[in-house]
Amino acid sequence: MPNRPALSDASRIDGPPDTANAAPCNIDRRAALATAAGLTTGLSRAPWMANAVAAKRDPAWTRAIDKGLTWVAQTQSNLGHWTSGNPGPYPTAMTALGATALICAGATTTQGPFARHIRRAVDFLVQKKARPNGLIGDPLTDNRYTYGHGFSMLFLSQVLGEEEDRDRRSELVDVLTRAVEFSVRAQTKSGGWGYVSAKDGNNFDEGSTTITQVQGLRGCRNAGIAVPVDAIDQAKNYIYRCKNKDGGISYSSRNRGSSRPAITAAALASLYNAGDYDSQHQKQMYAYCKKTLHNIKTGTSRSFGHWHYTYLYYSQVVYRQGGGEWSPFRDNLFKKILREQNGNGSWTGNIGPIYVTACNLIMMQLDQGYLPIYQR
Numbered sequence: 185m186p187n188r189p190a191l192s193d194a195s196r197i198d199g200p201p202d203t204a205n206a207a208p209c210n211i212d213r214r215a216a217l218a219t220a221a222g223l224t225t226g227l228s229r230a231p232w233m234a235n236a237v238a239a240k241r242d243p244a245w246t247r248a249i250d251k252g253l254t255w256v257a258q259t260q261s262n263l264g265h266w267t268s269g270n271p272g273p274y275p276t277a278m279t280a281l282g283a284t285a286l287i288c289a290g291a292t293t294t295q296g297p298f299a300r301h302i303r304r305a306v307d308f309l310v311q312k313k314a315r316p317n318g319l320i321g322d323p324l325t326d327n328r329y330t331y332g333h334g335f336s337m338l339f340l341s342q343v344l345g346e347e348e349d350r351d352r353r354s355e356l357v358d359v360l361t362r363a364v365e366f367s368v369r370a371q372t373k374s375g376g377w378g379y380v381s382a383k384d385g386n387n388f389d390e391g392s393t394t395i396t397q398v399q400g401l402r403g404c405r406n407a408g409i410a411v412p413v414d415a416i417d418q419a420k421n422y423i424y425r426c427k428n429k430d431g432g433i434s435y436s437s438r439n440r441g442s443s444r445p446a447i448t449a450a451a452l453a454s455l456y457n458a459g460d461y462d463s464q465h466q467k468q469m470y471a472y473c474k475k476t477l478h479n480i481k482t483g484t485s486r487s488f489g490h491w492h493y494t495y496l497y498y499s500q501v502v503y504r505q506g507g508g509e510w511s512p513f514r515d516n517l518f519k520k521i522l523r524e525q526n527g528n529g530s531w532t533g534n535i536g537p538i539y540v541t542a543c544n545l546i547m548m549q550l551d552q553g554y555l556p557i558y559q560r
Contacts, residue, residue: 245548248522251529252545253289256282257301259530259538263312264304268536276313276321276332278538279305280339285545287339290554292346306343306356309336314359318366319381328379330370334396337363341403342555360409367397368415374425374437375418390436391426391447394419395454395497402457403557416458423451424465431472445476446490449498456504457557473498480516492533492543499547504560510551518548 260266265275266282283305291298293306313336314320320336321329337360344356370381376389377397398419405411426434432443433451452469460466477498495517502513521544525531533540550558 242518244522245518248525248529249289249545249548252525252531252541252548253286253298253529255529256285256538256541256545257298260301260304262304264301264306264308265312266538268539274326274328274332274535276309276326276329277335278536278542279308280332280335281542281546282538284335284339284342284555285542285549287342288546288549288552288555288558290552293343293352294348302343306340306352309340310355310359314362316362318362318364318369320359320363323380323384328393330377330379330381330393331396333363333367333370334393334400337367337400338396338403338557341400341407341409342557344407345556357409360404360407364401364404364409364411367401368412371397371415371418375420375422376426376437377419388436388438389422390439391423391433391444391451392493394422395447395450398454399457399557402454406556420455420458420460423455426451427465427469431468431470432476433469443472445473446494446497449473449477449494449501453497453500456501470501473501478502478513480513480520490534492540496543496547499550500558503550503558506560514551521548 256266260282265279267273267275268278283302286298286302286305289298290296291302293299293303309320313322313332315322319329319333320340321332323329326332340356340360340363344353344360347353347356366381367377370383371377372382372385372387372389374387374389376391376394378385378388378390379393382389398416401411401416422437423433426437426440428434428440428443430443431448432445433448434440434442435444435447448469452466452473455463455466455469477494499514499517503510521531524533525544529541530537531540531544546558553559
């Protein structure tokens with residue numbers, strides 16, 4: 185693909201990138217991240233991985249994660265993708281999510297037992313799904329392609345921060361620069377995103393796809409890709425406008441209705457990614473989420489659909505609150521997840537096993553601290 189010039193530095197969101205990724209270096213950033221997160225190299229799993237020292241972790245969690253990661257690796261196709269079925273739809277989104285679960289374990293394209301699987305996933309998304317107009321996906325076969333686009337931006341941006349090969353880095357920068365430009369063009373007049381671009385979808389927008397774009401854009405920004413400030417500001421204002429009096433977020437700017445726990449949790453996580461940590465909106469939304477989602481032990485968390493999507497994001501929200509909030513919540517969350525794991529290491533549920541398994545593995549590895557996008 186021909187290179188395009190990056191957007192100016194003045195258009196980046198809230199200042200310079202968090203990490204300097206302009207050129208490869210000899211510092212092992214995974215080790216630095218592990219140290220910052222209070223981790224140290226351990227031998228209970230493998231030499232390339234780390235275990236938490238500050239926080240107590242049940243050995244059953246480690247076993248469940250290992251089994252799950254092994255299942256994910258074993259079910260990847262030779263072309264590098266996963267789907268929601270066998271065969272099934274959404275290969276772009278499922279590939280990005282499955283590979284994100286692998287890199288949450290600390291693996292990279294060159295290190296760890298999953299390096300080959302991560303490289304395959306990168307190759308599939310970059311060579312098979314990245315289009316000249318910037319979309320990572322296929323609008324001819326996926327009628328909700330913005331999900332895959334957002335998840336791919338998130339995954340590839342985290343890979344970029346670890347990539348040491350100059351040619352591959354250049355390729356990733358080009359793909360992600362185009363992806364950001366596509367996402368900005370796809371934003372609706374209301375500041376959100378829909379299942380497809382604003383042009384293809386007649387400016388329809390809804391909360392869940394908006395969240396994937398905001399988090400993907402934040403990942404790109406952290407990796408050094410320029411992201412326009414206006415696009416993020418518009419997305420934040422879109423979320424604020426969709427907020428109901430109870431603090432929850434409604435489905436869409438066009439279809440307000442009652443508050444949705446799943447979208448509220450995801451929107452709150454995306455506001456953190458966008459730099460909103462202590463606004464009145466954020467506080468009201470967190471209060472709503474604590475009331476409707478926090479008490480997993482009593483079973484109140486089962487009163488709505490899309491459980492794994494909801495807790496994929498709400499776990500990020502609680503983790504950012506610190507140990508006092510996170511530790512007891514995590515224990516109840518992980519107990520539920522472990523009870524539902526299949527003998528082969530996977531989990532099943534809505535959309536398909538790779539989706540549910542990837543969501544659960546990402547949740548269970550948040551406090552290992554390897555990915556910048558999920559750190560406190």
